[in-house]
Amino acid sequence: MSPEMGLVPATAAADTPPQVVGGKGRQLGLLLRYGLPVPDFFVIPAAWSRLRGAGVPLELQRLLQAELTARGWLDKPLAVRSSALGEDAAAASFAGIYRSCLNIGDFSALTAAIAEVWASLDTPTAAAYRQRLGIAGDVAMAVVVMPLLAAEASGIAFTCDPASGREDRIIVHANWGLGESLVGGEAAGDEYVFAEDSSDTWRLIETRIGSKATISRPAAAGGTVRESLPPAKAQAAVFDAGQAERLAALLRDAAVACDFVAPFYDLEWVWDGGQFWLTQARPVTRRPHYTYPALRGQPALWTRGNTCEIMPEPLQAMDWNFSRRGCNDLLEQGWKLAGYPLLPGVQRAGLFDGRLYLEASILQWEAWDGIGLLPERFNALMGGHQPVIASTPPNWRERLGRIANTLRYLRQAPAMGRRGDAEVAQARAIARQLRDVPLPECNEEITALLLRVLKPAREFAGMFFLQGSGGGSLSLLLDTLERAFPGESAALGAALLAGGEPSVTAEQGYALLDLARQAKSAKTGGRPQDDPEFAEAFAAFLDRYGHRGHYETYLRSPRWHEEPEQLLEQLPALAEVDAAALRARQHAAANAAWQRIKRELPFWYRPLLRAQVKAANRDSNRREAARSAIIALLAAGRRLWLLIGERLVGEGVLDRPDEIFHLMPSEVERYAGGHLSRLGLRARVAERSAWFARWQATEAREWLALAPAGQALPVLRSTDEKPAKPDEAGGFRGVATGTGVARGRVRRLRHPAEGLALQPGEILVAPSTDPGWTPLFLKAGGLVVETGGYLSHGAIVAREFALPAVVNLPGIVDQLRDGELVEVDGIAGMVRRLVEVA
Template identity: 50%
Template sequence: MSAGRLLDFDAAADAGAGLAGGKGTTLGRLRRYGLPVPAGFVVASTAYADFFAADLHAAAKAAGHEADALAALRRRIAAKPLPAALSEALADELRRRGWETTPLAVRSSAPMEDSRRASFAGIHHSVLNVAGAAALADAVRAVWASLWTPQAVAYRTRLELPPAAAAMAVVVMPLLAARSAGVAFSCDPASGRDDRLVVSAVRGLGEALVGGLEAGEEIVVGEDCFDERIAILSRRPARQRSAIVADAAGGTRQQACADGGEILTDADALALAALVRDAANALDFAEPWFDLEWVQDDTGFHLVQARPVTARPWHTYPGLAGQHAIWTNGNTRDVVPQPVNAADWASMRRLINLYLEQGYRLAGYPLLPGAQRGALFSGRLYLNVSFIQWEGFDALGVSPQAMNALLGGHHAEIAVPTVRWRDRLRRIGRLVRYLAGVAGRRRHGRAQAAAAFADCRRWRSEDLAALPDTALGERLRSLFAHVRRQDGLQFLQGSSGGNLHTLLEAVDKEFPGEGQALVAALMAGQEASVSAQQGYDLVGLARIADAEPAVRDWLRAGAPHDPGRLPADSPFRAALAAFLDRHGHRGVYESYLRSPRWRENPAWLLSTLADLAGVDTAALAARQQAAADAAWQRLRARLPRWRLALLRKLVEGAIADGNDRELARSAFTAYSEVGRRLLLEAGRRLRERGALDAADGVFHLLPGELCAALAGTLPAAALRARIAGRAVRFAEWTAAPAPDVVIDGAAGIAETFADDSAATIDADGRVWRGVAVGTGCGEGVARLIDHPEAGHRLAPGEILVAPSTDPAWTPLFLKAGGLVMETGGYLSHGATVAREFGIPAVVNLPGIRGALADGRRVRVDGLAGRVEFLD
């Protein structure tokens, strides 16, 4: 192509919006990702810059917003010849493509057009039925001139766009012989629901629909939350008087149409919806909300434009209308601290809603259909705390302040209405329904957990290499659907705060300001959760290793650990096999499908054993019992026996809730280990075929894309392009700081980072106050640990200072003299295990790791929720 002034679509994708404009870049990306985009090319914005020399720049500046002056400028643009080199390049390109007499569509592609900030929908000009080099030159000038209409100038001014936005690339494509055409949204543009797709269709070309001259057929397609299959939910017949159609000579003409009748068959509508969803996810799986123009000819569907939905409404409860959407990672950062890739988001996206809905369904609360409580910002997982606060308040009367304490994080509270007596009665009724059904739901969840471990043990033994490609893809889809249908496990995972909330309120009422610490003491040393038991089992394994000299020396040598080299009759080898049979599905950052499991590679697990052999579990048990006894003694001194009996029931319930939550987490992790095996098998096959450089590239793919790749309907080049694009973005996410809170409001997105959070700090910066989740006081050297694999740096009795924790951190809790965590609330994993082990712990202290030097002595006061810098 000519000196960078003309770009094919592949070059446009690389060039970016500055040269190819928003439309040209997006079309290039879609074509690269294997989507059906017609052939075409882009006249780069540099050609416009060459043409729009100093004389026209001066005229544009002088014109301002004056309509007559702008009209004069447009006439000058239309009359000015193109540079000779550009005219020759356009003619050569038409000859090279055999398009000298082909009718063309010539469309605008300004740098910020079709972007998330500005759509420019209907602002700039398109020219249809352009044939020949001379007509193409005229059409290019007409598109350039549309930059200077009053509406275009006003639009740029209103959005406060920089002067560079007044530039223009031009997209040139063949004019397709359309049977039908239209616009499709990958979300519902009216409600904002992202489990809906909306298709608008007219007969012939879509210009009348896009221009608002005709009302086409509207088809709403819904997505099933379990298996993500789509189905038509509704149709609104077309009210189309005329259609723009291609005539016999390849031009266009208007043709009269009868009202009514289906324009797209059900099969075509579903095929188009699937194409739209795939295109939106290919462009941005984290925010897949796009408005796409499409054309259907005798060969099928084609995409001719894609732009982000720039003003997607927040689909919310009426009680939250007018308020901002508040997003926090104060709870999710505990177990999902790193960016999420496509495979993980496919499993999390709907599962988060199912976790958080089960308790309200049991209570009979009318949930908002299609509510989305999870989102990605900077690639990290955030929860919509506005929804969580509202549902807790509206359903059961839990105050936003109390919900924040359970969740952790420093975010605002929503505004709630005055409670009326009718509201109280409804909440009492829901609470009664919940309490009547909760025992059965918990039994159901525990049964599903047992079935999960049994099923996963059986599935792990399956020879995946023997499965045909189609069966492998279907197995992956069915696993995702199966996990989403585990309603009992979801109940255990997402509805474990009721007893704890009630217990906290009851104790804090009697001991204001001490409720958190006393409850942590009351819950210490009771029945161990699966996460705590994993720690105890690891200590037992360490003692067996320490008692076997050859194993002890082998572990301390620091060489790569291969248990297969141990003697067959080694007691440690048998104990390790038993440990991995029970806990081998766990791993470091196990919430991610991409993370290896201990069963795959136990090296990190083995590296922890040398430090754990000396852990005094008897002293730990004594400390737990002493904390619980002291707390009960205080309660007995103040409360009557009947109140004590009620509190004991609440403590038992809160402990069971926490243990069930950890059990569900373990069961879901077992399922994810199976999913990881399926994904890696698919990756192995695609790598052998040359479609992937490495098998772990599959973690950048959505299940539908992976199935299409296995079936051969997604070409290898397109597969590689999607993975490459996402890998670059994942690296950008990893390097970017994650905000503590995100506010999505009328003025756009506002982010609050931990460094300027609402952490409570004394004036001299020596005392930080957070949420007390573990009992007692501890004093020692602060050890800042960034990752559980660096846990060897933590000496027994030192204070563990972590950004967040998941079950892989549990061995460190056994050594720590106290815990300080930047994130987390009363329901976080770190809080649960700290309470069980009875160690002093304070969480929800964003920014403390930046203020605290490694090796400085601190005092952790788990009674008052204080961390004091001592030296």
Template identity: 30%
Template sequence: MKLVAPLTAFGRDDLPLAGGKGANLGELARKGWPVPGGFVVTTDAYGLVAEGHGTRAYFEQVELPGELREAIAAAYAELGGGPVAVRSSATAEDLPGAAFAGQQDTYLNIVGEQAVLDAVRRCWGSLWTDRAVAYRARLGIDDSEVRIAVVVQSMVEADLAGVMFTANPVTGDRGQIVVDASSGLGEAVVSGLVTPDHYVISDKGVEFAPGRREVVIRSTAGGGVTHESGTGTPERLPDRAVKELALLGKEVAAHFGRPQDIEWAYAGGRVQLLQARPMTALPPPPVGELNPIQRRLCGMLLEYLPVRPYPIDVTTWIPYGPVGLMGRVTAGFGVRGLFEGFLREEDGVVYRIVPPSPRPSFAMLAAPFTVLSKARRYDPARWTDDPRFRAYLAEVKELAGRDLAAMAWPELVRLPRKALALVSPMADLRLDYLPGTGLALVRLKVALRLRGLGDFFGDLLHGARTRTADANDALQRLAEVAERTGALDGEPRPAEFEEALRAFLAEYGHRETSSPILVTTPTWEDAPETVLDLIKVLAGGPSGKKEEDDALERLLGHPRLRARGRARLRRRVAAARAGVAFREDSHFYFMMPQPVVRRSLLELGRRLCGVDVLERPEDVFHLRLEELESIADVTAMRPQHRERLRDTVRARAARREELSGVRLLDPGAVYPVQETGDALVSGAPASGGVVSGPVKVIREPAEFAKLESGDVLVCPYTNPSWTPLFQRAAAVVVDAGGAASHAAIVAREYGIPAVMGTGRATAVLEDGQIVTVNGDTGQVTRTS
């Protein structure tokens, strides 16, 4: 056992023995960077003393074995026997995804052998404080697997000290280095006791903002530190020290391969590095200015990705589902890269959205001929008669009816790919029938404009009968059953309502609650409480849908039309409505394999729980499909394989938790803040009209029941599952999306004002605030 060793005996690969802080500092020292000399009391020493104990009181009173006392005393004497800093270094800290900043203790200006031994004991005990235990529990880190080392270093009596970030922690800009500094020891900056001097260093120079130096922490004679009142007078770092810090920061970040959070001290004209760890919760780098196409595509992605995708999403439904379909369709018409490579991963977790960069191919030259050929051959009005569609429905039904629990592992682990393979025929159908849809819409719009009747276009399309409209009507009928039978009054619910609910879910239960491009988000059938919340919103009032306005009859009766033109326009309206229905309904049917994939993955997760690889079935989402497929037999896994998968899941879960508050893409880059005048927010006008009402912010399906009749619905995104809310909302204001998005189309159908693509409405508007939504100008103002 190695109980105590010099700092330079350790490197970045020695985390199990030296802990995160010790391993990183040892790596810096070994590579020649300016690090104060020191030694590490290893995790072996902790294990020797711990003996299964896990309370702070035990470690503060335990007697150290003689061999260990002597080793610490000898290392301290070799260091000079003067003041030292004693820092905790747990094996789970300073890792990507689990910084543990401030969770374990540090003791400064420790003087004397006995004081060092006491500080080591207190560092061990800090592993078992309530806050440290709770932090580990939140990250899913088992207490029994965490050990702690202690780093003892020569004390640096700093003139100035602080923290350096090798990337801007607010904007994510990797081209900027941010330094916070103040007088005395850096603990004043780290603990937030002072407003520090603030430096932003980039190729453009150095920006400086002075701090206030409310407190200065300094060492005291004989040990310990004192807090003195600050003078408030700025004491700037010398320019050469600023340059040296920036150079050191770049070198250290390059060495570790990722941006670093570095504690430093400046004393006697020298810069020294006291700690380095990966930056956590760092936003993605700024994307820069987007061109109109990228802005449109990123707007769609923000709408489709309300939550961060899991590794299983990236390897299943994202490449095979709607995104993969759109990429395949556009590639078929000569545009590649439209939805490829738009997600970047770090440490196995999706970190950011990268704006797609579509590029034309030679196939684009033939696209006009391809479109016309397919438009003549494939009529959207008859797409459900296509043999490929009928075969698809039969295959989905057969696969969905299989008993997953009865399947042997080899058959079960192949099921996700079988379900994903079903998607291909639907992609072919979209490729074949969309040209007819587009051509029908263009023909109708042109015909109307030539006659000066362009205003009719939107209203005419409302007459298209879609599966989304069917679902909304069925939900309204279900709400009426619930109200009539008293199903919402409590448990148990009446049998009549339960039967109606089962029938509804059998028909529409595969609809997504949050995102159509993720397999990990539940469907209505997976989360029936979402349906119940929608029923609560709808019960007790008439349908909010505007009275059927037969726009076609109004059009045909218009005096500008001649008798011969009426018949032609009628055919063109019918063709355009059939195209709209195809676009909506093909998505409805396209989503049918998604629940099969999701249920098979959760069954795989349940079986992995049975062999102690996972703690919950849902933890399977942290794995990639190929990692699951690498398991030949779940009951015969080698211990090393189980451990490797366990470690993978835990590391990705920790990284995901770290990124929980970090956006995949800054909405401001997609929806730049506009000069709004008196408006609270503004966006794209998507459905006309002006209405006032109280704001109700709904961020996720679990909050559906909050909406009351007459509220202004403010939400980050929408999809078909949200549209029943439009029957009660007075208006809708959405962070993402545009005038062609699903929310905008349905809002127009229900005759309520809609403002899309505000980028920040959910952050600016508050529940209960009375606002006026102008769907004609795209502005939301405060109601006086």
């Protein structure tokens, strides 16, 4: 007998190829590996089904007899379930197509049930389903055998809404007894609907009591029988809210364990009166794309034009947990303020090859439908080279609606801004309080501590408004300038904003310059930190800015207070930067822009522009302040999670504390509550570590498109991305985000940790930037970035420092060479190679 013919125990099912154990057998094996409650089982390999023409072979019967005897299952009622090749897969569920048999009472009934399950491969229904999906080739069926659970209640569940495609819902159908009557559509069970609260807990929000007229029970002679339920039992809810929410937590955990990126599963469950069991898990297939009606039929456009600046690398599970809801929190507040009717539950963030994308089609539509911002204009603000949605010219009613939205926004924004200022201060205070607090011993106290970080990160709508909607006033300024100076609005806007009230990021840069000068004058003859005066100043700097760091939006990234050498090594070069010249450059740029406005525009334009410049400067600064506060909360959360990680290392769950970032917070909480085993948690970490390594080895696309909603399967379309190409004169055109013109030699850096290579006055060329790059902006003579738009961090800081900058030039890092002479034109948005004269 070949190895492929031997019975496969449950503990080996996850490691056995699907061609042997089939879809259902493998999924059950994975659930078991991930620490989920699955009944014990074994699998009859699919190869046996190829011999089905002569019934169950004698050799297989001998194997079964020995296996049942060893397990003590000869006298136990069993369940025999189909597990065909390709069944329960992401593209084809085969739900209801193949046969399963329950309450198999003796050995002869078992062999008959196996033959019946195999025979379901050859039914016209199964053949038609395979033909419709284009499935050809090997047709074989593995069989899962497990004890029949004593089902007090059972049912099916979806960890999304399979009808609408909403991802923020869990839907459970429940009936008394076995699940056959529910799965077969013979009984209308109760329906429970769940949504997440601000603590990421799934709460029951709606209950619909079904008729539950029929129940399926084990028959005394084997098999099952349908019975009518007494009216009182039929009208009673299967679960109260507490029981229902415990089931929802288990279902969500199962889906996340199988695929934390797309945890949308169709699961079958059983409640034996004391415990919930999972008996099946398969991805929800043909889930419609949930979007605005006007976008149905159009491709879903996903872009990294903005997110690749703050999260250019793959995300771990915990980063994705915060990002998937955080993006909505940031992007919705302005529209809510304007009274725009947002689509409830729409998701704007996605993960592809481990990278964070935003659905540009939804963002473009909300901006166009809400205030009339053209999709092309939105792309320029956001960054990226993704296509635009199809839109039609508005009628007069739609124009009036957009004007009304804008006026509501302008009327309510000041109050929301003040609320945001207060919440930013609260968030910083909370982060400061938690910066040194020890980790409690009690799990309940640890959860309460984490909630102090999580709640403001979920509930501070004003802070999110400042971070996500800070571009509104800047957009109005650019629109005004574009009407007066067509094609020059970006450069003029950058000049007008240069030298204004500094943001927290600019203040951080100036403070770093002061530190550099102190370090240079330190009288230690060696390390400046040995000088008490410098050490005190450096400690004060870290007290205020130590939560920042390289790519600080990742929880896994160390902060400056953890690795102060990131800053110390920059100080010698920063000591050579002329801060007075920097400020003079800012004031000169702003003065030149105002002089031009005075020359070329009527006097009554000036008060409007001054008000808009003031508002844009204020809102850009608020945006940076809100970001800094959010990062401070993340830094506090990082510290607490690492402390928990150290404890899990001691318990043998993790090998290193930072492996905790491969887990969702809910998974850690379930482990702490005794609902998840140590081995289950280790298996999840191992699987996701492998995913993460594969993601790191991939090249991410700037944007991609999914087939229009309503088609059978979403299919990735090739985007044929093209890097920036030089014009006839050898220049590259991007988005002008800084002011002035600079010439210098190219220094390409892919990470701010490489910053020591940058010499003062060189042109910094980078794939993306975030606040961790700010010290390098102080040294650079100009800035060129592959990604970003007018609202990107690099653009904001470049404007503040009056640094000539051009962004949104894909592939420019590879097109330029270190040391070559270039000109960065922050007025025209051009980067030009210069010919050197010998």
